[in-house]
Every structure is written in C-alpha cells, then in structure tokens.
Amino acid sequence: MATQHSRAAARLMISPAVLLLLAWMIVPLAMTLYFSTLRYNLLMPGANPFVGWENYHYFLTDPAFTTALVNTLLLVGGVLVITVVGGILLGLLLDQPFWGQGIVRILVIAPFFVMPTVSALVWKNMFMNPVNGLFAYLFKAVGLQPFDFLAQAPLASIILIVSWQWLPFATLILLTALQSLDSEQLEAAEMDGAGFFSKFFFIMLPHLARAITVVILIQTIFLLSIFAEILVTTNGGPGLASTNLTYLVYAQSLLQFDVGLGSAGGIVAVILANIVAIFLMRMIGKNLDA
Amino acid sequence: MARAVSTQRKALVTVVAWVIGIVIFFPILWTILTSFKTEAEAIASPPSFLFFDWTTENYGEVQARSDYFRHFWNSVIISVGSTVLGLIIAVPAAWAMAFVPGKRTKDVLMWMLSTKMLPPVGVLIPIYLLFRDTGLLDTRIGLVGVLTLINLPIIVWMLYTYFKEIPGEILEACRMDGAMLKEEILYILTPMAVPGIASTLLLNVILAWNEAFWTLNLTAAKAAPLTAFIASYSSPEGLFYAKLSAASTMAIAPILILGWFSQKQLVRGLTFGAVK
Amino acid sequence: MGNITLSKVTKSFGDVQVIPPLDLDIREGEFVVFVGPSGCGKSTLLRLIAGLEDVTSGEIRIDDRNATELPPAKRGLAMVFQSYALYPHMSVRKNIAFPLRMAGLDKAEQDRKVEAAAKVLNLTDYLDRRPGQLSGGQRQRVAIGRAIVREPAAFLFDEPLSNLDAALRVGMRLEISELHERLKTTMIYVTHDQVEAMTMADKIVVLRAGNIEQVGSPLELYHKPRNLFVAGFIGSPKMNLISGAEAAKHDAKHIGIRPEHLKASKESGVWKGRVGVSEHLGSDTFIHVHDTGLAVGEEDMVTVRCDGEMDARHGDTIWLTPDMERLHRFDDKGLRIT
Secondary structure, eight states, X not given: OOOHHHHHHHHHHHHHHHHHHHHHHHHHHHHHHHHTTBOOBTXXXXXXXXXXXXXXXXXXXXXXXXXXXXXXXXXXXXXXXXXXXXXXXXXXXXTSOOTTHHHHHHHHHGGGGSOHHHHHHIIIIIISOTTTSHHHHHHHHTTOOOOOHHHHSHHHHHHHHHHHXXXXXHHHHHHHHHHTSOHHHHHHHHHTTOOHHHHIIIIIHHHHXXXXXXXXXXXXXXHHTXXXXXXXXXXXXXXXXXXXXXXXXXXXXXXXXXXXXXXXXXXXXXXXXXXXXXXXXXXXXXXXXX | OOOOOOHHXXXXXXXXXXXXXXXXXXXXXXXXXXXXXXXXXXXXXXXXXXXXXXXXXXXXXXXXXXXXXXXXXXXXXXHHHHHHHHHHHHHHHHHHHHXXXXXXXXXXXXXXXXXXXXXXXXXXXXXXXXXXXXXXXXXXXXXHHHHHHHHHHHHHHHHHHHHHTSOHHHHHHHHHTTOOHHHIIIIIIHHHHHHHXXXXXXXXXXXXXXXXXXXXXXXXXXXXXXXXXXXXXXXXXXXXXXXXXXXXXXXXXXXXXXHHHTHHHHHHHHTTTSOO | OOOEEEEEEXXXXXXXXXXXXXXXXXXXTOEEEEEOSTTSSHXXXXXXXXXXXXXXXXXXXXXXXXXXXXXXXXXXXXXXXXTOOOOTTSOHHHHHXXXXXXXXXXXXXXXXXXXXXXXXXXXXXXXXXXXXXXXXXXXXXXXXXXXXXXXXXXXXEESTTTTSOHHXXXXXHHHHHHHHHHHOOEEEEEESOHHHHHHHOSEEEEEETXXXXXXXXXXXXXXXXXXXXXXXHSSSSOOEXXXXXXXXXXXXXXXXXXXXXXEEESSOOSEEEEEEEEEEOSSEEEEEEEOOOSBOTTTTEEEXXXXXXXXXXXXXXXXEEEOGGGOEEEOTTSBBOO
C-alpha cells in the first residue's frame, strides 16, 4: 500500500514527534554532560572553571555514592521480589472463578492510581507513625513495644510502601498473561496426568516468562527513579539510610546547589539506567516482529 | 472453558480473594474513613472503624486552609493539557508509522522508547536552570511542556498499537471505493481510531496526574498541582490526620475512578504492547 | 467497457523482483482468474492493477487510458477483499452506499441503488445491521454489494471465498458466476484453488514466481498444458507424471496421464501394481496404486479414477491401462511436445 507519495507525507507526519524528542534528549543531556566537567555552585557565583573528571572522581569516591547505590539496588530488588512473587500468586488467585471477581479486581488495582505523595503520606502518618499509627496500635494491642518504622527500618519501610503501589501493576499484567493462556493446553496437560504444581511449573510459568520479564524491566525503569516517596517520608534519612541515587543527585544539586557535582551524579544515573534499558529494548524489539 | 467448579471450592476462593482484596485496599479505605472523623477521633485509641460521628467539616477546612481547588485546577490543566498536546503531536506520527511503515519505523519506535528510559535526574539540572532563566519555573505552561515530552513515547506507542489493529485492507477498500486521503481520514480512520485515542487519553491523564518528580521539583506555590499540594502536608505542623485524609481523598478520588475504567489500557500502555 | 492491458509491467520489493516483465491483455466482459501456488505473485499482480501498489516499471492501461500513475480511487475499479474489509462502524446500508457517497451522488439516488443491490443479494433484511452481526456469507455479500453499486469498469476479487466454509464456498461460487453472466462486466479473480479457477473462468492465467506459465480457457489448460507445472497444477486429483524408461518409450523425458484417463482392471493391462488406499466418493473411487515399477516421483504412487462400484482391497494386485490418446509428453525442459 505504500506509494511514493504517502512515504513523503509519512515522514512529514513523524518529524514533529521525532524532533521534539531529539531536542528533549540531546539538549539537556549535553548540558548535564557539560556542567559535570565544571566547578559550578549556584551559591558561589563567578567563573565556573573547567575541572575535567574532578566531579566524577568526587562523586564516585564519596561514601554517600556507595551507600546510595546499595540502597538503590536494595530498593529495586526488594520491590521486584515482593511484587513479582505477590503478583504471580494474586494473578493465579484472581484467575479462579469466584463471587465478586470484578469488585475484588478493582480493590486490588486501586493502589496503582494513588499518587506517590499521597501513598507515602498515608503510610507514614496513619500506619507507621510510632504514636498514632495503626501499626503502633496493633503492636500495643498484642503487648509489644511500638516500632518506629521510618526511623529504625527506613529503607524496608519505603520498600513496603513502594511495593504496595506496584503490586497492582504486576498483578494486572500477570493476570492478563494468565488469561491469554490457551485452556486447551492446560486440559491437555491434565489428560497427560499433570497435577497443579506440574501445571504451574511446566505450563503456566513458561507462559508467564515474557510477562514477568516485562514487569521486571518496566518496574526497574520506574523504581530506579523513586523520588517522591523518599522526599515525603524520610528525606533520605536518617543519615543516608534511605537515600537512593536519584535522591542523592537531587540533594546535591537542588539542596546544596552544587550543579557540577549533581550533574556528574546525573550522568552516572543515566549510564546505570541505560544498562537496564538495553535489556528492555531487546525484549520489546523482539515483540515488534511478532 | 466451561468446566464445573465445586461450590465449596468457589466459596473458599471467594473468601480468600476478598480478604486479600480488602487488605490491599485497606489503606485507601482507611484514608477515606478517617477523612470523615474529627481530629480527636482520628487518633483515638482504640481506633474506631465505622462507629464514629461522621463529619464533612475536614473537607471544608482543607479548602479554606490551602485552597484545594486551585491545586486541583492546576492538576487538571497540567495533566489534560500535556496529554492533549501529546496527542496532537503523536497522532500523525503513530498514523504514519502504522500505515506507511518504512525500513526504519521500528528503529524510530525503539528510539522513542529509549528516551523514556532516561532517568529524570540526568536532565534535572539543565531543565531546572533553563526554566529558572526563562521564567518557566512554577508555571503551568512549563510543566505541560515537560510532561508532554516525558509521556510522548508512551502516547506514540499506545496509538501505534491501536492503529496497527485497524486492518490495512479496510483502508485499501475505501481507496478502491473512491476515497482520497481526506475522506479516508474523515470517514474511515477517525471513527475507527477514536476508541484507541480515548483510551490513550485516559491513561496518560492518569500518568500525568500522578507524576511526582517534575511536578515537585519545578513548582512552588503558583502552579503546584495536587502532588505538590499533598507533599506540603508532610511537614510536622500540618499533621492533622483527618484533614490529611480529606486532602488525600480529594487528590486521588478523580483518578481512582478514571483508573478503574482504564485497567486494560494500563497493561497495554505501560508494557508498550508487549502484553495484551 | 473494461479492457485492461498490462505491458512490460514489473514489480520489485527492494532488490527482490516479484514480477518480472509481464504482458497481459484482459478483454471487456471476460472472467479472468489468476491462479497459482501461494507466493506466486497473483495477489501482487491484482494489487498493481488496483493501484494499491506502485508498478516498478511498465504501463497499465484501463480502457485505453494510461492508469499507471492514477491513485486507486480514480481507476474506476471495485475490489472484494479476502477479509471483506467492511467498515465495522457503519451499517450495511452505509457500507454499500460508501462508494456512492464518495462519488457525490445525492441521497435519494444512493438509497435507490443500495436498495436495488440489497434486493439482488438478499440483504434487504440486514441493511440496518452492523457487519459484526452478520455471518461470513452475508459479509461476503455486503462486500460484493459495495462493489457492484458503483458500476465499475472491472471487479477485482482477492481470494474472496477462502474464509468461507466448504458448503458456502460452492454457493458463493455460483452466485459470483451468475453475477458475471448478468452484469457482463470484466472480472479479475485471484485464487489458489484450481477448482475455483476451472469452474468460474473464461480465461485462466497460471502464475509461478511472478511468471505467466500459461494463459487459456479452462479446457485448453486441461487438455493442452504447456508445461509440467501447469500439467501438475490443473486437474484434481493431480496428473500422474512419469519419467525414466517408460517415458523414453514415448520419445519424451516425462509423460503425464490423468487419473481419469487410466483404466483399472483386476485381470490385465499395461502396468501392474498393488492397491494402497482407496477413496470412495460414491460416484467415483480413487485408488492409489503402489509398486508399479514406474518412475513416478518420490511417493511411488499412481492415482487412478475408477467406477464407484470398483471393489479393490488393500494389497490386491491391479492392472492399469493408459488411454494413449490422452497421454501428455514433455521434453527435458518440461515443455509440452506436440
């Protein structure tokens, strides 16, 4: 159907989107790259001399970087484990026939639509607060000392909050994938004498493999950039206990006004995200042909 | 698959599923309930679940104290504005890629996706400085621009997957029937594409509404949408549970309702069509 | 009207030439069928005529007008697609009226023509339904209705029956043939099914890899296949093709004999073999004969058509006698020896 004429028109129609995204990607990234080589602090106006790798050296050797990197990995890893395992179990459950399926589905999906600042605040104050929170009440009710979640286990608490937000996403995608499983395949397996666990490991899990990969990759992209939840609950603290890379760069550039150092951190974050992105693109690229 | 499931088993699944569903939904439910309590009841121990004096005064106070409606309006303008602008740019692009695919179409699509992978901190500083120097900081226009760009790849992809599903033969049929490009777009393509465009609109309004990196970093008082409005409640002096709950309920209610309508689109949009 | 002439038409996708230079003349009122195995370029050829693909070189003339550069909308042709390509958001009435609306006819005229077409195609009761509410056969009729209302110079059919079940297919085949008898408009019909080609065509164009292997009436193709490919493609069950010593006896590289031109006997004959599977159709019985000692390709099997009453058991010995008058001979290039 493609004729010469329509090709020219097509190029014209694609170009605004391409040019805008190109500008959006290249201009700020080039600026970040440039700033990262300068000694540039907004609180110290004047010349911004070129310092080469100094900012990178400073950023990468700062113990805060190592802490933030470890926290980032723990946060991403923890949330992924909880949401993928939870998502598979919930998906299997919701795929069964039961009364009120539609309503339960709506209940389970709801947290995804709660804005990050709201969920962080609600969890922080109404559940995890050591004096008035619901958890504190429950602890006291069974005779335990109330636990100050965000002070004593800040990262784990944030993992819990973020997992609550992303569990619906994983569940929804895995449920969709489960529903696309040909029931004749399961019936054939039953005819061959497979019980529930054999069906799960030999038929369902392989069928879900792609959806699981997609969940992991998409969530990783978003989880690497977790920001609002930390800002609202702990401000990265106590100390650096809940600071991830995104928050560290934010703190250095917009709280300490060190543009050069923040930019170097930004570039490091971009490189890390790209490593993940390459895997994701391969996945989705393959799917384009299908 | 019509197969008999024993009632007993179904009842068991029903109980388990409902319990889990309610546990997951509980924080939202609790927030909504607390928003109707007085401040004293909100922190009462033991907490009262349903048997308290229902009041709606918190809602009035939230509006009076921090002008909820202005922030609500900011959220509406920013999320709808960025989505509509994104659609205007994306519809022609997705149309061209779906119906006149070239050798590089796939590469262009993948490249667009790759811009979505760019972590926002990587470009936070230049954008912040550019906004500061051009007076875009704390303006709705500035945020509309940024959110348009960060959601553009998702919009293009969603539309692309929807347009791909319109069979090429139908477009060829209308050309054989005497339709030129204008009629093709007007009578065939638009009516068939409208449901897909509507779904895309819905999901992207939700994503933009809940976006909480750029909205927090690029706004102060004037253009702050609900994400930033709620964040202002995190300071200790603003710690009134009932009012916090009322504000939260108002911030999430509109999108919660839209969200329930857009479950399917969510899967499709956020997985870039890799899971259907 | 409805003369279509292709001269030196070629089509390449990138570096791959799918249609080498090709000439074809289609006369007014003819029912022409393009037939060939999948991937032979028959659909591409149809789409070139329709204008849905650009020709790489060469010229297409429709009614003595150069149409090579015309967009599909301006060629005055109508097409029925394999998937029917009905507009899902329009009622049957609006679907059929769409080409008329595009041609700018007034509402009353549109209605009149739609009603007339609906009556012919037994669609009157379904005019206000959506395509999604119709059966396959009804959708097919709507697609045909949409094609006939605009009174095109020629109809193009792209495998229109392949999505229908076997019983409906036979019925629709007859309806399309009748339509052609009544309208006397040129029709070009693409199919991979040689039975459809044989039963419907005035003229069959057999294609392989973009090349025209033979053009002729169904009976010409049946009686005088120009080469081995056409011989094997036309006719059902397929012609038995024999090479080796038996072919040499007839001064040929290959000989061919159709199953219906072999006589089977339990007592005597020219070739001896063993009965394999027998397919009983009632009127006829097709017997697959093995171990004939003839060089008949890999499966070593000769098919013979015999009387429906023929009683042959698996493993029985059977004798075959070819009708020498109906024996086809081919040379080492696979071409027919006359």
